[in-house]
Amino acid sequence: MLSINDISDAVRRGERISAEAALKLWREAPLWLLGELATMRKRVVSGESVYYNRNVHLEPTNICLFNCEFCSFRRREGDADAWYMSLEEIESRAEELRGADITEVHIVGGVHPKHDLDTYCAMIRRVKRALPHVTVKAYTAVEIFYMIRREEVSVVEGLRRLQEAGMECIPGGGAEIFDAELRKKICPDKCTSEEWLAVHRAAHNMGIATNCTMLYGHIETLEHRVDHLERLRKLQDESPGFDAFIPLKYHSRGNRLSEAGESSVEDDLRTIAISRIFLDNIPHIKAYWVSYGKATTEMALAFGADDIDGTIGDTTKIYSMAGGVERPTMSVEELEAMVTAAGFVPVERDSHYNVVSRHDSKPQGVVATPTEVVEVEKPKSDGGNKRDKHDKDDNEVKDGKGSKEGMKRESSDKGRKTPTTAQRKRQGDGEGGFFSSIKRVFYTYPIIANVVLASVLGLLLVIGVYIGLKSGTRHGKAIEVPNLLGLSIDDARIMAEDREFRIVVRDSIFDVDLPGGAIVDQLPRTSNVRDVTVKPGRKIYVTINAYSRRVVDIPYVAKQTLRQALNQIERSGLTVKELVYEPDMTSTDYVLSQYIDGREILPATNRKCEVGTGVTLKVSYRSDEMQVYVPRLVGLSLQQARATLWDNALNVGKVVYDDSVEDLISRRKARVYKQSIELGTRLKRGSEVTLYLSCDDSMVDSLSVVASSELRKFEERRRKEIAERADSLALVE
Numbered sequence: 001m002l003s004i005n006d007i008s009d010a011v012r013r014g015e016r017i018s019a020e021a022a023l024k025l026w027r028e029a030p031l032w033l034l035g036e037l038a039t040m041r042k043r044v045v046s047g048e049s050v051y052y053n054r055n056v057h058l059e060p061t062n063i064c065l066f067n068c069e070f071c072s073f074r075r076r077e078g079d080a081d082a083w084y085m086s087l088e089e090i091e092s093r094a095e096e097l098r099g100a101d102i103t104e105v106h107i108v109g110g111v112h113p114k115h116d117l118d119t120y121c122a123m124i125r126r127v128k129r130a131l132p133h134v135t136v137k138a139y140t141a142v143e144i145f146y147m148i149r150r151e152e153v154s155v156v157e158g159l160r161r162l163q164e165a166g167m168e169c170i171p172g173g174g175a176e177i178f179d180a181e182l183r184k185k186i187c188p189d190k191c192t193s194e195e196w197l198a199v200h201r202a203a204h205n206m207g208i209a210t211n212c213t214m215l216y217g218h219i220e221t222l223e224h225r226v227d228h229l230e231r232l233r234k235l236q237d238e239s240p241g242f243d244a245f246i247p248l249k250y251h252s253r254g255n256r257l258s259e260a261g262e263s264s265v266e267d268d269l270r271t272i273a274i275s276r277i278f279l280d281n282i283p284h285i286k287a288y289w290v291s292y293g294k295a296t297t298e299m300a301l302a303f304g305a306d307d308i309d310g311t312i313g314d315t316t317k318i319y320s321m322a323g324g325v326e327r328p329t330m331s332v333e334e335l336e337a338m339v340t341a342a343g344f345v346p347v348e349r350d351s352h353y354n355v356v357s358r359h360d361s362k363p364q365g366v367v368a369t370p371t372e373v374v375e376v377e378k379p380k381s382d383g384g385n386k387r388d389k390h391d392k393d394d395n396e397v398k399d400g401k402g403s404k405e406g407m408k409r410e411s412s413d414k415g416r417k418t419p420t421t422a423q424r425k426r427q428g429d430g431e432g433g434f435f436s437s438i439k440r441v442f443y444t445y446p447i448i449a450n451v452v453l454a455s456v457l458g459l460l461l462v463i464g465v466y467i468g469l470k471s472g473t474r475h476g477k478a479i480e481v482p483n484l485l486g487l488s489i490d491d492a493r494i495m496a497e498d499r500e501f502r503i504v505v506r507d508s509i510f511d512v513d514l515p516g517g518a519i520v521d522q523l524p525r526t527s528n529v530r531d532v533t534v535k536p537g538r539k540i541y542v543t544i545n546a547y548s549r550r551v552v553d554i555p556y557v558a559k560q561t562l563r564q565a566l567n568q569i570e571r572s573g574l575t576v577k578e579l580v581y582e583p584d585m586t587s588t589d590y591v592l593s594q595y596i597d598g599r600e601i602l603p604a605t606n607r608k609c610e611v612g613t614g615v616t617l618k619v620s621y622r623s624d625e626m627q628v629y630v631p632r633l634v635g636l637s638l639q640q641a642r643a644t645l646w647d648n649a650l651n652v653g654k655v656v657y658d659d660s661v662e663d664l665i666s667r668r669k670a671r672v673y674k675q676s677i678e679l680g681t682r683l684k685r686g687s688e689v690t691l692y693l694s695c696d697d698s699m700v701d702s703l704s705v706v707a708s709s710e711l712r713k714f715e716e717r718r719r720k721e722i723a724e725r726a727d728s729l730a731l732v733e
Contacts, residue, residue, distance in 0.1 A: 002020075002021055002024065004024065004025065004028055004029050004033070007021045007024060007025055007029075008029075008033060008037060011037045011040070011041070011277055012037070012040065014044070016280050017277065017278060019226045019227070019229075019230050022226050022229070022274055022277070022278045023222055023223065023226050025037075025274060025277065026222050026225075026226070026270060026274050027222065031266060031269060031270065031523075031524075031525065032524060032525065032532050034269070034270055034273035034274065034277070034303065035269070035273060035302050035303045035304075035524070037273070037277055038272070038273035038274075038276040038277055038303050038304025039302060039303070039304060041276050041277055041280070041304060042276055042285070042304045042305070042306050045283055045284070045306065046283075046284070046306040047345075048344050048345045049306065049344065049345050049346075049347040050301055050305075050306050050307065050308065050339040050342070050344040050345065050346055050347065051284065051306060051307045051308075051347050051348075051349040051353065052307070052308050052309065052310055052311075052332075052335045052336075052339070052346060052347075052348060052349070053103055053104055053309070053310040053311075053348065053349050053350065053351065053356075054100075054101055054102045054103050054104070054310055054311050054332065054348070055102055055103065055104040055105070055106055055309070055310035055311060055312060056097060056100065056102055056104075056105055056106070056311075056312065056313050056315040057105075057106045057107075057108070057312060057315040057316040058085075058090065058093065058094075058105055058106070058107045058109075058123075058127070058315070059107075059108060059109040059315075059316060059317060059318065060084070060085045060090060060107070060109045060112075060123060061082075061083060061084045061085060061109045061110050061112050062074060062075045062081075062082060062083055062109065062110045062317070063075055063076065063077050063082050063083075063084055063110050063112050063113075064110030064111050064112070065110075065111045065112075065113050065146075065189065066110075066111055066142075066187065066189040066190055067189060068176075068186060068187040068189070068190065069185065069186045069187070069255065069256045069257045070176075070186055070187070070215065070218055070250055070255050070256075070257045071255055071322075072251070072253060072254035072255045072321045072322035073110070073317065073318045073321050073322070074110055075110075077113075084112070087119075087122050087123065087126055090123055090126050090127065091126035091127070091129065091130055094126060094127045094129075094130035094131050095130040097130070097131060097134075098130065098131065100313070102131075102134060102311075103134060103135060103350050103351065103356060104134060104135045104136075104137055104310070104350070104351045105127055105131060105134050105135070105136050105137070106137045106138075106171060107123060107124070107127070107136065107137070107138040107139060108138075108139065108140055108143070108171060108173055108318070109143075111142065111143055111146050115147065116147060116150055116151060117147045117148065117150070117151040117153070117158060117161060117162075120138075120139060120143070120147050120162065120165075121161055121162060121164075121165035122165075123138075124136050124138055124162065124165040124166045124167050125165050125166060127166070128165075128166035135168050135169065135350060135351040135352075136166050136167055136168055137167075137168065137169045137170065137171055137351055138162070138167045138170070138171075139162070139167070139170065139171070140170075140171055140172070140173035140174035141170070141173075141174050141175070141191070141195075141196045141199035141200055142173070142174030142190050142191055142196065143174070144158065144159070144162070144170070144199050145191040145195050145196070145199055146191070155198060155199055155202045156202050156206065159199075159202055159203055159206055159208065160206070163206070163208060167208075168208070168209075168351065168352075169208060169209045169210060169211075169243070169351055169352070170199075170200070170203055170208060170209075170210040170211070171210075171211050172210060172211035172212040172213040172242075172244075172245070172246055173213055173248075174190065174191075174196060174213075175193075175196055175212060175213045175214060175215070175228070176190070176214075176215045177214065177215060177216070177220045177224050177225075177228055178193035178196075178197075178224075178227060178228045178231050179193075179220070179224045179227060179228070180192065180193065182219070182220055182224055185219070186218065186219070186257065193231070197231065197235055200212065200235065200239075200241065200242070201235060201238070201239045203241060204235075204239040204240060204241025204242075205239055205241075207241075208241070209241055209242075209243050209351075209352060210241055210242060210243070211242065211243055211244045211245070211246060211286075212232050212242050212244075212245050212246070212282070213245070213246045213247070213248050214228050214229070214232075214245075214246075214247055214248065214275075215248045215250055216247060216248070216249065216250060216263065216271055217249055217250040217260075217262055217263030217267065217268075218250040218257050218260045219257065219260050225271070225274075226274075226278070229274075229275065229278050229279060230278075232245065232279065232282070233278065233279055233280070233281060233282070236279075236281045236282055237281060240281070242282045242283075243282075243283060243284060243352070243353060244282065244283065244284035244285065244286045244307055244353075245275055245279050245282045245284070245285055245286070246285075246286040246288050247268075247271045247272055247275055247285075248288065248291055249262070249263060249268055249291045249292060250262060250263070251291070251319060251322035252322070253321075253322050254321060254322060255322065258564075258567070260567070261567050261570070261571070265296055265299070265506075265523070266523075268292060268296055268300070269296075269299060269300060269303045270303075272285060272287060272300050272303045272304055272305050273303040273304050275304070276303070276304025276305070277304070283353070284306055284307045284353065285304055285305050285306060285307065286305065286307040286308070286309060287300035287301065287305035287307070287308055288308075288309050289308050289309055289328075289330065289338075290309065290312065290316065290319045290320075290328040291319055294330075294338060295504070295506050295541065297338065298338050298341060298342050298539070299342075299523060299541065301339065301342040301343075301344055302342060302343075302524075307349075308335060308338065308339070310335075311329065311330055311331065311332060311335065312328050312329055312330065313329045314327045314328055314329040316328060332348070341537075341539060342538075342539075343535045343537075343538060478533035478535060478536075479499055479500055479501060479533060479535075479536055479538075480532070480533050481501075481524050481525075481526055481532040481533065481540065482495060482499065482526070483526045484503075484519045484522050484540065484542060485519055485520065485521070485522065485665045486518060486519065486663065486664075486665040487518070487519050488515070488517045488518060488519070489503070489505065489517045489518075489519060489542070489544050490517065492519055492542065496540070500536040500537060501536065501537065501538050501539070501540055502537065502538070502539045502540070503539075503540055503542060504539045504540070504541050504542070505541075505542055505543075505544055506523075506541040506542065506543060507521075507543040507544075508543065508544050508545070508546045509543060509544075509545060509546065510545065510546045510548075510549050510550070510573075510610075510611045510612050511545050511612075511664075512612065513664050513667075514545040514664050514665070515545065516545060516546060516547030516548065517544055517545065517547060518544065518545045518665070519542045519543070519544055519545075520543050520544065520545055520665065520668055521542065521543040521668075522540055522541065522542045522543070523540070523541045523542075524540065546611075549610035549611050549612060550573070550610070550611045551608050551609065551610055551611075552572055552573050552574070552608070552609065552610075552611055553572065553607055553608055554572070554574065554596065554601055554605075554607035554608065554609055554613075554615070555568040555569065555572050555574075555607075556594075556601065556602075556603055556607065557569060557591055557594055557615075557617070558591050558592065558593050558594050558601075559590075559591065560590075560591055561589060561590060561591070562579075562589040562590070562591055562617070562619055562646075562649075563589070563647070565591045565594075565617060566643070566646055566647070569615055570643075573611040573612065574609070574611070574612070574613050574614070574615055575612060575613070575614050575615070576614065576615055576616075576617065576642075576646055577614025577615055577616045578614075578616045578617075578651055578686075579616075579617055579619055579646060579649065579650075579651055579685075579686050580616060580617065580618045580619065580686060581618075581619050581620070581621050581649065581684075581685040581686040582618055582619070582620060582621070583620075583621060583622070583623055583626075584620035584621060584622060585622070586620075586622070587620050587622065588620060588621045588622050588625045589619060589620070589621070589649065590619065590620045591617050591618070591619055591620075592618045592619065592620055593617075593618045594615055594616065594617050594618070595615070595616040595617075595618070596609060596613060596614075596615055596616070601615075619649070619685075619686075621649070621685050626684060626685060627682045627683060627684055627685070628648055628649045628650065628682070628683060628685055629648070629680055629681070629682060629683075629714075629718075630648070630650065630675070630677050630678065630679055630680060630681045630682075630683055630689060631644050631645070631647075631648045631650075631679065632679045632707050632708075632710070632711045633645070633672045633675045633679075633689070633691065634672050634673060634674065634675065634700070634703050634704050634706075634707035635671055635672065635700060635701070635703070635704030635707060636671060636672050637668075637669075637670070637671055637672075638655065638667075638670065638672070638691065638693060641672050641691055645689060649685040649686065650683065650685070650686070650687055650688070650689055651686060651687065651688045651689070652688065652689065652691060653676065653688030653689055653690040653691070654690045654691070655690075655691050655693065656690065656691070656692045656693070657670060657692075657693050657694070658673075658692070658693070658694045658696070660694050660695040660696045661693065661694065661695050662695075666695050667693075669695055670693035670694055670695050671693060671694065671695075671697075671700045672691050672692065672693055672700075673692055673693065673694045673696075673699055673700045673703050674691075674692040674703070675689055675690070675691060675692070676689055676690035676691075676692075677689050677690075679707065679710050679711060679714055680710075680714040680717070
């Protein structure tokens with residue numbers, strides 16, 4: 001099996017990596033390494049550029065035939081917060097945008113039961129009639145497949161009619177996760193993955209550019225994600241046409257998958273980095289700022305993203321209704337400031353990734369882009385005035401009123417003789433010397449002289465651009481990232497001033513054992529393997545320990561499943577103190593009641609407490625399901641081990657640290673190297689398991705390998721037991 005070093009070397013050589021290698025990188029590579037490899041791949045495609053555009057969204061309706069588990073946007077017809085825009089309203093909205101300085105209108109919405117192909121084409125025509133200069137990017141493959149199937153025409157015919165209406169490109173939504181079994185669980189009504197791919201394949205073959213997406217962070221596995229990316233890469237090999245890939249972060253508010261929680265910032269950055277490394281044939285990777293928020297988007301630019309979407313202008317509700325950025329809008333200045341702060345060069349693009357050069361802020365002339373050259377109209381010169389002046393001079397010469405120089409030119413034209421070398425020298429000495437000689441060369445050899453002049457100016461331009469980029473991006477300059485863990489935020493800011501970096505607090509926690517203001521996490525992190533460096537002026541994002549506990553609402557979690565209760569408790573900032581199991585005739589892992597400090601929390605209780613407070617849950621179990629198996633805990637952090645035990649109906653006993661854990665901050669880095677009860681042991685629900693933790697990574701890693709081997713053996717034994725039980729039941733029947 002390839003090692004992380006082998007895979008990294010292959011990426012550095014520009015080689016394509018396999019799905020197996022991508023999984024290994026995703027699971028085992030340190031975050032700094034993924035950032036380094038992804039940035040290397042990004043620079044091959046777009047150099048120091050990061051793209052944005054000026055765009056708005058039109059969402060004609062949130063009424064939808066489909067009822068996906070993850071969707072917070074969808075409403076039924078008649079719901080109080082459902083909306084529907086008629087064709088007249090769509091055109092009126094487009095007319096309101098005439099004064100807006102935009103280059104793209106993005107149309108996506110619910111699949112309305114009354115909309116057919118003609119309706120969708122009419123929407124595009126109305127928008128183009130009001131905004132003929134704007135690119136229309138319209139409809140996901142899910143919407144397109146539905147309208148085409150309803151019309152009973154071929155995919156090619158349906159796309160042709162949309163294209164004739166004015167559709168120029170297709171967004172990438174609706175892909176979700178391609179795995180068929182998973183789609184049955186999260187979006188059973190939608191078109192299949194093969195049908196989604198078929199729409200995009202047909203579009204590519206017709207010359208219609210598209211984007212592609214992946215919805216991640218819900219109930220999928222890393223294997224599902226890599227399989228999804230591999231199918232996209234294969235289609236791009238067969239029928240190139242994807243402009244960009246957009247990893248879409250799942251948000252949990254207001255949908256039926258909320259118990260799954262949301263992905264961490266580290267998972268977001270790993271997903272973007274692996275996408276850039278693995279999708280070697282898709283030009284651009286977009287960090288959609290509406291999904292990630294501004295801080296994570298800025299960090300994503302150091303992990304391979306080279307696009308952040310656009311200004312949007314608060315015209316989309318798909319993510320805000322799910323808990324994303326409320327009222328999403330950013331000015332061009334804010335977008336460019338974000339890119340510059342990350343150490344890259346902001347570049348405005350159109351929908352096809354051509355650079356947009358604006359007369360008021362960009363150099364005029366020909367602008368080269370990574371994909372195409374866009375000719376910019378040059379301003380009119382004062383050549384007309386010069387011609388008038390020349391005409392006047394000519395008239396004055398004809399009237400005998402010209403200057404001596406003009407009369408000399410006229411007389412010389414009548415009988416010009418080639419001067420000798422001595423005469424040319426005397427003329428040069430007497431009429432401007434060197435500059436006069438250059439002037440004569442231009443008259444004598446105009447083509448050669450202009451070629452030389454163009455070459456010199458080109459060289460000066462290249463030198464100027466090089467110096468400007470080197471100065472603007474501080475190329476070649478780097479500072480070592482210091483280890484800020486354990487420092488107070490005030491001390492860290494003093495250090496930042498001395499070492500030319502900036503501190504940004506991105507989050508806070510509360511740990512009663514740590515002093516207020518202590519830094520408990522940072523990004524970029526330091527490494528024991530190598531010195532991690534960044535450019536001067538770069539931001540380091542830190543998580544600090546709060547000075548005092550926040551007061552939060554206690555969620556009422558009784559009368560629901562244990563998994564749902566655990567997710568709600570974690571999101572509220574509380575923790576689980578203990579799981580107490582009680583027998584029940586009907587169900588297992590159902591929360592019967594909840595307590596804080598011995599007091600039962602009821603629906604009518606004034607439910608407020610401090611962050612970090614422990615909640616005791618009384619949970620049901622059926623008598624035939626009294627015992628559970630102890631899970632594997634070795635290699636996990638304390639937080640991960642606790643969550644794993646709770647998921648398996650067990651509690652955390654004592655927590656014991658070895659000598660490598662020197663202070664309170666290092667406790668947060670410690671991992672389990674031993675558990676008091678072995679993996680696979682059967683215990684009564686609610687039993688306690690003691691955890692032993694260490695910061696000795698080499699020891700923990702070696703023991704984790706052993707634990708993985710034991711886990712495989714245990715799973716094999718369980719499969720055999722289940723098969724034997726099934727066979728015995730079959731014999732009885």
